[in-house]
Amino acid sequence: MKKLSDKTSLITGASSGIGQSCAYALAEEGSNLILAARRSERLHQIARELENKYHISVLVKTVDVRKKEDVFKMVDSLTEEWQAIDILINNAGLARGIEKIPEADIDNWETMIDTNVKGLLYMTRAVVPGMIRRNRGHIVNIGSIAGHEVYPGGNVYCATKHAVDAITKGLRIDLVNTAIRVSTVDPGLVETEFSIVRFDGDKEKAKNVYKGMRPLTGQDIADIVTFIVTRPSHVQIAEAIVFPTNQAAATIVHREE
Ligand code: NDP
Ligand code: 8X3
DSSP, rough: OOOOTTOEEEEETTTSSSHHHHHHHHHHTTTTEEEEEEEEHHHHHHHHHHHHOOOOOEEEEEEEEHHHHHHHHHHHHHOHHHOOOOEEOOOOOOOOOOGGGGGGGGHHHHHIIIIIIIIHHHHHHHHHHHHHHOOEEEEEEEEEEEEEEEEETHHHHHHHHHHHHHHHHHHHHHHTTSEHHHHEEEEEBSSHHHHHHHTTTTTHHHHHHTTOOOOOOHHHHHHHHHHHSSOOOTTOEEEEEEETTTTEEETTEOOOO
């Protein structure tokens, strides 16, 4: 018996990495999916694969979570069959650069803050009132170990993920008198397109982040997200911090030569 049959899940940042893996994992449990990100063609390809493989319904929404009006328009314009979102995975996010604050490109700060913090808040604000009306729902934010510690060059990215941690805790307080659950999954090193984006397309530099060690995969994180959203309705997993086995903190990684 599939555990998420008849559920509807909205995943932001579903066009690659952790979000894409969550799409496959939730589809495998029978959830219908709304896939959101900016890269439309990728979303449509993933949607086609999921519909064929799992016989679920998939709706593609091309959206930039930084654009407040577009986020609200997207959610408000959902047809009746798609409105009742049961699970929101706030996953869209990115790091840009690793410069010290006095040398950093301010545009990179704007991009990280607008995406990781404001985008997550817009989506939450757009979706959660419907959950409250139905008194049903689960929000899973993808935070990071960067929300628990600060590492050299992490400054503003870490600040955004500390903000995600605070928003998760605040939302859980706000919704304590409802049946809605709020969780966060906070990974260490996961090999996705994350480092390629952080280093502005430099694949060599990105590869080095995972050199000599076995990082987590998007699938590893998706497994945990699936576990969290398939617990009985009285069980609210607040937070899962997930490291690869050879990582003990943001800067403590054992690497084979
Ligand atoms: P990827 O780069 O592979 O995926 C990021 C996703 O976010 C893409 O689907 C991208 O889609 C989407 N996205 C980025 N900006 C926007 C935007 N403005 N509007 C809508 N979607 C957007 O990286 P990951 O899968 O690794 O990252 C997913 C989350 O996991 C992020 O929040 C990241 O901070 C977090 N994380 C990652 C870790 C890692 O080591 N990889 C560890 C801890 C946390 P598109 O470009 O099509 O818009
Ligand atoms: C991504 C993991 O360690 O690069 O959030 O910040 S890290």
